[in-house]
Amino acid sequence: MPTWYEYSPEDTFLHNLSPVSRLTLIFSMLFLVSFYYDPRYLTVLLAISAAMYHSAKVPKKWLLILIPVVGWRLGEFLLVGMGQYNPELFRVWPREIVSRVIFEVHLPVIGDVRMIMGALLWVLGQVLHIVIGVLLTFTLIYTTPLNDYVRLMRKLRVPPQITYVMTVALKFVPDIFRMYQSIQVAQRLRGWAIRTKNPIKAAKLALPLMIPLAREIIRYVDRLEISSQLRAFGATTVRYQVELKMTKKDYAVCVVTLVAVTIAMYFLIMHKKGLL
Template sequence: MYKRFIELKKESILYRINPALKIIFMFIIMLLTIIFNSPLPLGILFISLILLSLSGGAITNLRKILPLVIILMLFTIILWNIILKGKTHPFYIYNYPIFIDVFLYSIGMSFRVSTVIVAGVILLSTTSNEDLNYGFRKIQIPQRVTFALVYSLMLLPALFETISVVQMAQRARGYTIRGRGPISRIKKYIPLIIPTILYLLKNANHISMALESKAFGYSKHPIFIKEYKITPLDIILISVSIFITIMALYLRILGYGVVFHRL
């Protein structure tokens, strides 16, 4: 039995919220990151999610991806300062011009990327695969699309374990992926990729046979083992979320929370 890719926190308050509403919250957070591009509102949103992860018990999973988040933020800041030219007076770092407005915009973009990642980790940390399937179906996502999304999350542990087994098998044969340069290392990864792809193809065939034997897709209205009812807490949370979204759109129309008038 494979372990879940992200550890589930059933003891958290967020776990008891309706899965469909949690998915809607995820979309609202993504919308808020698109509305603003200034580092101030996006930074506030990012810090709010970090605090939410503390109360929701997802901070353990966030620590696992913290290096990835930091690398993505630094890469985003560097990339935008390279490709975008600003209108303010620049300052120089090693004779390279850095514009204040572009620098602020790049920080906002780094918060945008990291906020979406953190929101996704919180969702997966407080929602089981079965509840994700329930939530996607309740917001009218097609059944086949829902199955593909949820099952891909279920297969991630199996995929990583397969890669680990292939690596150990190759090392036992005296094969190493270490090389002198990046091109040499890429070539050495080919013997690892081929067995992994063959495993995925074999597994996909087994999945298709299992789905056919269970008449997957025959009914457009499947029955769920567990049904969620809308609670007063759910109503309060969705009302607050809608209010925040409307206020964010209003502030954006007035010109607040933006460095450049673009996404």
């Protein structure tokens, strides 16, 4: 059964990059995103991320996870946003824009709460952070085989114990998804479905999935531990020798990315571009 959130070999620009340039590109974008709050700049990064996602042929259905994640976090952001009703918090955008009140409600005990434009932009920025983060992460997962991470870590002389733990963790995630998919299908065939909006009842209905999954994970981990011991894992210290090949295209991607990030950071630090 094919699973979600797993590398898939494709012939795309991103797939064909060396792990060094691919990671440089994606991590640089994630780095920039973490500093930006202005939705205009984030929208540009969103467009670039979406283009990368599309060109790498990452399955669209992976993005379904955004619905619960954004839905859940949006409430939290709106609550925090309503706490930021002081326009002085927003020093980059013109005061008359950020101080505009979008809505105001009276709550018992708390009193009047309002959402100003500055806070709304902040909320929008937070949502964009999540969406871009998910797009880039999925692009990375879909375009990067586990070998690439390991080779890179070895090149960076990361201790093999850490490399192993990372490898097992990366192997573990798709395996767990596979287990989860099988369990879900098995229970659906017994009539299982979440047909309630009551969160307590819904949580109870998740037990038929969670209990077998927990049991399977424990068994899997136990077997993994035995298997690694049988391969003398942890017996001594080991050193690896790894070579990573870079093409002209890889160097170009790295150079363009680093130049773009440097320019963006310059404008961010010196001219506050990207902040609210």
